[in-house]
Amino acid sequence: MSxxxxxxxxxxxxxxxxxxxxDTLHVPAGDIIATTxxxxxxxxxxxxxxxxxAADFENAASLATAFAGxxxxxxISTDALDRPGRRLAQHRAAxxxxxxxxxxxxxxxxxxxxxDSPLLIAPDHLGTEQALAAxxxxxxxxxxxxxxxxxxxxxxPHALASGQWYSAAGDGRLAYIARDDxxxxxxxxxxxxxxxxxxxxxxxxKAFSTEEIAALVxxxxxxxxxxxxxxxxxxxxxxxxxxxxxGVATVFGSFDATAKAGQFEGDAKEFEALTGRKPRxxxxxxxxxxxxxxxxxxx
Ligand SMILES: NC(=O)c1ccc[n+]([C@@H]2O[C@H](COP(=O)([O-])OP(=O)(O)OC[C@H]3O[C@@H](n4cnc5c(N)ncnc54)[C@H](OP(=O)(O)O)[C@@H]3O)[C@@H](O)[C@H]2O)c1
Numbered sequence: 001m002s003x004x005x006x007x008x009x010x011x012x013x014x015x016x017x018x019x020x021x022x023d024t025l026h027v028p029a030g031d032i033i034a035t036t037x038x039x040x041x042x043x044x045x046x047x048x049x050x051x052x053x054a055a056d057f058e059n060a061a062s063l064a065t066a067f068a069g070x071x072x073x074x075x076i077s078t079d080a081l082d083r084p085g086r087r088l089a090q091h092r093a094a095x096x097x098x099x100x101x102x103x104x105x106x107x108x109x110x111x112x113x114x115x116d117s118p119l120l121i122a123p124d125h126l127g128t129e130q131a132l133a134a135x136x137x138x139x140x141x142x143x144x145x146x147x148x149x150x151x152x153x154x155x156x157p158h159a160l161a162s163g164q165w166y167s168a169a170g171d172g173r174l175a176y177i178a179r180d181d182x183x184x185x186x187x188x189x190x191x192x193x194x195x196x197x198x199x200x201x202x203x204x205x206k207a208f209s210t211e212e213i214a215a216l217v218x219x220x221x222x223x224x225x226x227x228x229x230x231x232x233x234x235x236x237x238x239x240x241x242x243x244x245x246x247g248v249a250t251v252f253g254s255f256d257a258t259a260k261a262g263q264f265e266g267d268a269k270e271f272e273a274l275t276g277r278k279p280r281x282x283x284x285x286x287x288x289x290x291x292x293x294x295x296x297x298x299x
Contacts, residue, residue, distance in 0.1 A: 002031065002104070003069055004190050007055060007094065008076035009034035010041045012150070013109070016183030017074060017190075018045055024184060025191055035066045057090035063097035072105040073098050074190050077125065081251060084121055091128040095135055105139040107189045108132060109182070112144045112175075112201055112266055118257040120250065129199070141189045144201040146266055147255075148179040149285045156217060156293045158242075163224045167210045168235040172259035174213070175203030175266035178280040188275050203266030204279050210259075213282075220286035221294050232257055 004027065008014045018034055021027045029049030034042055042052045055066035057078060067073065075094050080087045091108075098106050111119070114126035132140045159165035185202050208216070210227050218225040230238070232253050239249035258264060268279050286293070 002071035004031055005033045005035060005067060005070040005073040007035045010036035010038055013179060013183050014076050016180050017187050020184045020187035025187055027191060033070060057094050060093055067097050067101035070101060070103055072190050073103050074107045074186055077109045084124055087124040088127040092131050095131050099136050106137055107141040107186060110142050110144045112146055113263040117263055118254055118261055120254040139195045140197050142199040143185060145182045146175045146177050146203040149176050150179045157295055160221060160223050160225060160294050164226055164228050165214055166228050166230050166235055166238055168230055168232040168256035169210050169259035172262055173207035173209050174259055174264040175207040176282060177204035178285055181279045185271055185274055200270040200274055201266055202271045203268055205268050205281055207265045216286055220290040
């Protein structure tokens with residue numbers, strides 16, 4: 001069996017990947033190495049037999065130690081959302097370290113259609129995909145992950161409080177998918193023994209318009225929610241007026257611009273082919289998370 005490394009194991013996705021490796025796919029704990037900036041947070045996994053090592057993509061020396069002895073590595077994209085370019089440098093450092101460690105395969109969490117995307121963080125993902133393609137790694141899997149249902153935890157509490165959801169996404173549709181399904185897909189891609197180079201786009205069961213999402217959220221929470229279409233610049237100025245730093249508001253605005261351009265449309269075909277399962281339906285996820293959607297909180 002290969003030794004599997006999961007980077008960013010302390011994050012939401014990384015935690016669920018570990019869970020799927022052990023509990024869904026029944027990988028022996030001794031075959032798994034979890035890396036994170038803060039190993040103390042992963043004590044529960046150590047107790048289950050997973051090796052936990054310190055790794056920070058900003059610190060190349062930490063990566064050489066952390067990646068030693070690994071065969072296949074899941075590179076979870078980092079969260080430096082407001083610092084485009086910085087993430088790319090981090091990911092390049094991780095890929096260089098994977099190469100140096102003699103890794104056979106790297107799985108990377110990308111985004112849909114990163115080429116020619118209005119999304120301001122797209123160049124980080126595209127650049128990482130290009131770094132994988134240019135590397136000496138024998139194999140890699142790019143998982144172009146669609147947007148998490150969980151992203152709605154950030155936008156919906158505010159929108160439901162006022163009953164108005166300001167959007168610059170126009171008629172764009174989004175193939176949202178549960179973060180846990182993407183964790184399963186990453187765990188499968190890490191363990192399925194695939195040796196070549198592949199790019200898979202992982203979307204949910206259905207792509208919804210903003211109006212359809214609002215109607216389903218409204219039904220699940222029993223609260224009124226109307227979509228108010230605004231121009232992109234108005235959306236960005238509104239977010240700045242609500243207290244968001246201009247850089248962050250501009251990045252968030254570019255999410256709507258990308259949806260409007262139709263680049264978050266998609267389907268579940270490649271998710272189903274990879275995992276052999278259907279992704280969780282949006283309606284089911286909403287039913288379980290209706291209360292949390294009305295409550296500002298970190299998810
Ligand atoms: N598709 C979507 O809708 C969507 C939404 C949000 C984010 N994302 C992307 O998917 C990633 C995983 O999502 P998530 O929900 O797990 O996000 P999260 O909980 O915010 O996790 C952030 C991740 O970044 C890692 N990280 C940050 N700085 C790092 C560094 N210097 N070196 C190594 N790792 C670093 C963290 O690892 P440790 O804390 O363990 O060190 C952790 O895995 C995000 O980081 C982001 O790139 C996608």
